[in-house]
Amino acid sequence: MSQAAAGANAQPDTAREPDAPFRIRAARVIVTSPGRNFVTLKIETEQGIHGVGDATLNGRELAVAAYLNDHVIPVLIGRDARRIEDIWQYLYRGAYWRRGPVTMRAIAAVDVALWDLKAKALGAPLYDLLGGKSRNGVMVYGHANGADTAETLDAVGRYLDAGYKAVRAQSGVPGVKMAYGVGRGDLYYEPADASLPTETLWDTRAYMNFAPKLFEALRVRFGEGPRLLHDVHHRLTPIEAAQLGKRLEPYDLFWMEDATPAENQEAFRLIRQHTTTPLAVGEVFNTIWDAKDLIQNQLIDYIRTSVVGVGGITHLRRIADFAALWSVRTGSHGATDLSPVTMGAALHFDTWVPNFGIQEYMRHTPETDAVFPHAYTFADGLLHPGDAPGHGVDIDEALAAKYPYEPRQLPVARLTDGTMWNW
Numbered sequence: 001m002s003q004a005a006a007g008a009n010a011q012p013d014t015a016r017e018p019d020a021p022f023r024i025r026a027a028r029v030i031v032t033s034p035g036r037n038f039v040t041l042k043i044e045t046e047q048g049i050h051g052v053g054d055a056t057l058n059g060r061e062l063a064v065a066a067y068l069n070d071h072v073i074p075v076l077i078g079r080d081a082r083r084i085e086d087i088w089q090y091l092y093r094g095a096y097w098r099r100g101p102v103t104m105r106a107i108a109a110v111d112v113a114l115w116d117l118k119a120k121a122l123g124a125p126l127y128d129l130l131g132g133k134s135r136n137g138v139m140v141y142g143h144a145n146g147a148d149t150a151e152t153l154d155a156v157g158r159y160l161d162a163g164y165k166a167v168r169a170q171s172g173v174p175g176v177k178m179a180y181g182v183g184r185g186d187l188y189y190e191p192a193d194a195s196l197p198t199e200t201l202w203d204t205r206a207y208m209n210f211a212p213k214l215f216e217a218l219r220v221r222f223g224e225g226p227r228l229l230h231d232v233h234h235r236l237t238p239i240e241a242a243q244l245g246k247r248l249e250p251y252d253l254f255w256m257e258d259a260t261p262a263e264n265q266e267a268f269r270l271i272r273q274h275t276t277t278p279l280a281v282g283e284v285f286n287t288i289w290d291a292k293d294l295i296q297n298q299l300i301d302y303i304r305t306s307v308v309g310v311g312g313i314t315h316l317r318r319i320a321d322f323a324a325l326w327s328v329r330t331g332s333h334g335a336t337d338l339s340p341v342t343m344g345a346a347l348h349f350d351t352w353v354p355n356f357g358i359q360e361y362m363r364h365t366p367e368t369d370a371v372f373p374h375a376y377t378f379a380d381g382l383l384h385p386g387d388a389p390g391h392g393v394d395i396d397e398a399l400a401a402k403y404p405y406e407p408r409q410l411p412v413a414r415l416t417d418g419t420m421w422n423w
């Protein structure tokens with residue numbers, strides 16, 4: 001941008017005078033829908049090295065694409081790709097309008113692409129730039145679900161047979177139309193299923209009576225060995241969440257997730273006072289500020305913020321370091337709406353982060369895997385990031401172009417009397 005275009009009083013921007021090889025030459029947004037929508041940012045330097053970042057926000061994909069195209073890419077061109085921290089601060093502070101899912105996903109895409117790029121330039125896997133390996137593999141949990149208890153038990157059995165050490169169990173609930181987390185197929189659960197939101201019905205009482213019986217049946221069938229997880233998906237009030245946590249205690253859950261909405265972080269104090277069931281929260285958080293009180297008051301056990309949700313590795317690292325002070329461990333969100341690019345970056349992060357807990361892993365479809373060739377592999381319940389330089393995930397642009405964007409939105413939920421509720 002010329003001085004004239006930037007404004008008469010503008011000062012020269014020193015971050016735009018880099019050594020030529022690391023100058024950002026181009027950045028572009030790629031929207032593709034190989035079974036579901038993904039937004040990807042590709043950044044290239046003069047030297048010809050590129051990095052890739054994920055910017056997918058489920059059901060709101062084009063809002064982030066526009067934010068990147070209109071507000072981020074124009075200020076990226078010409079910057080020094082090595083200055084990851086400075087670019088992060090520029091995009092965060094410089095927007096004036098801080099935080100929010102759209103802004104932070106756009107920042108994440110830039111941040112992850114730059115970490116990828118720098119690691120590639122150095123010929124190192126990304127985990128080495130973060131501080132090196134802290135473990136041999138990343139324990140993941142898979143998603144088992146079924147229309148009823150019998151189907152859910154069978155699904156959990158299939159995950160355990162496949163070698164998973166941890167499984168999330170969700171089931172259809174008698175009296176609840178389309179309970180959260182129950183797929184229409186065998187292994188893939190895609191809630192964003194229609195161009196206008198599907199209306200689901202929620203019955204708290206039916207769910208509260210059902211959920212403990214599901215986990216009792218799981219323990220009877222599979223014994224005390226497997227780690228079992230469950231997602232309440234924001235459906236309960238704090239006192240209901242406290243009650244459920246108490247009722248689930250005999251079944252030794254690894255965690256109870258999103259038991260109540262967390263806009264009011266203080267609400268978790270009530271849950272905590274009543275139950276020792278471990279609590280996990282954070283997949284909808286954007287920054288450390290959403291989690292600060294939860295962490296420093298030890299109101300949760302696992303923080304679910306993801307690379308793509310909180311502005312990339314640069315900020316997720318701060319959250320994890322802060323959480324470590326209070327023995328809160330990481331358990332990053334990893335549903336299929338987080339692209340293989342996020343999964344690759346997450347696995348490098350998880351391989352390094354000292355206070356690692358677990359990583360969510362929902363397998364992508366073969367179509368998605370083909371669009372995003374990746375170095376990560378699954379074996380014996382663990383994911384391995386691979387040793388390729390960068391985060392090890394790329395995008396096949398020619399293949400991506402064959403899958404045009406399809407509008408899809410997340411469902412909404414109403415109580416049985418018609419009142420809007422939390423999906």
Ligand code: KDG
Nearest residue numbers: 058191231233334335337360
């Ligand atoms: O886009 C929304 C999904 O990512 C979310 O519903 C999945 O709750 C979820 C989970 O724990 O994976």
Ligand code: MG
Nearest residue numbers: 231257258283
């Ligand atoms: Mg969840």
